[in-house]
Amino acid sequence: MEDELWGRVGKLRTWLDDQADEVPVADVRLLRILKVGEEFGEASEAVHGALGANPRKGRSHTWGDVESELADVIVTAMVALDTISGDGRAVLAERLRYLVERVGLEEHAEAG
Numbered sequence: 312m313e314d315e316l317w318g319r320v321g322k323l324r325t326w327l328d329d330q331a332d333e334v335p336v337a338d339v340r341l342l343r344i345l346k347v348g349e350e351f352g353e354a355s356e357a358v359h360g361a362l363g364a365n366p367r368k369g370r371s372h373t374w375g376d377v378e379s380e381l382a383d384v385i386v387t388a389m390v391a392l393d394t395i396s397g398d399g400r401a402v403l404a405e406r407l408r409y410l411v412e413r414v415g416l417e418e419h420a421e422a423g
Contacts, residue, residue: 313400317389317393317399317400320386320389320390320393320399321393323386323390324390324393324394327343327390328394339394340391340394340395343387343390343391343394343395344391344395346387346391347384347387347388347391350380350383350384350387351384353380353383354377354380354381354383354384356372356380357372357376357377357379357380358372358377359372360372360376361373361374361376361377389403
């Protein structure tokens with residue numbers, strides 16, 4: 312599953328790289344990071360809509376919309392991480408290992 316997931320991230324990254332043929336590499340990296348913020352904004356808007364928190368718009372979204380927007384945040388962050396590191400899979404795996412270990416759950420993660 313992980314191979315399939317990162318394979319698809321790689322396909323998206325390659326497609327995006329092909330579209331940015333005249334954009335300097337430093338700008339591509341920056342824009343991919345900024346895109347995470349844009350996607351987070353869309354997730355936030357969906358939460359407001361699911362809660363009906365904006366009186367002008369009412370209940371404009373569902374919790375399913377929130378889930379989709381959160382997935383977009385994750386995928387966008389994965390593409391950005393892979394763009395910056397060249398090996399997003401390894402960076403994410405190491406960071407997740409560190410975070411689980413930091414809260415003292417490493418033995419549970421290995422057993423499960």
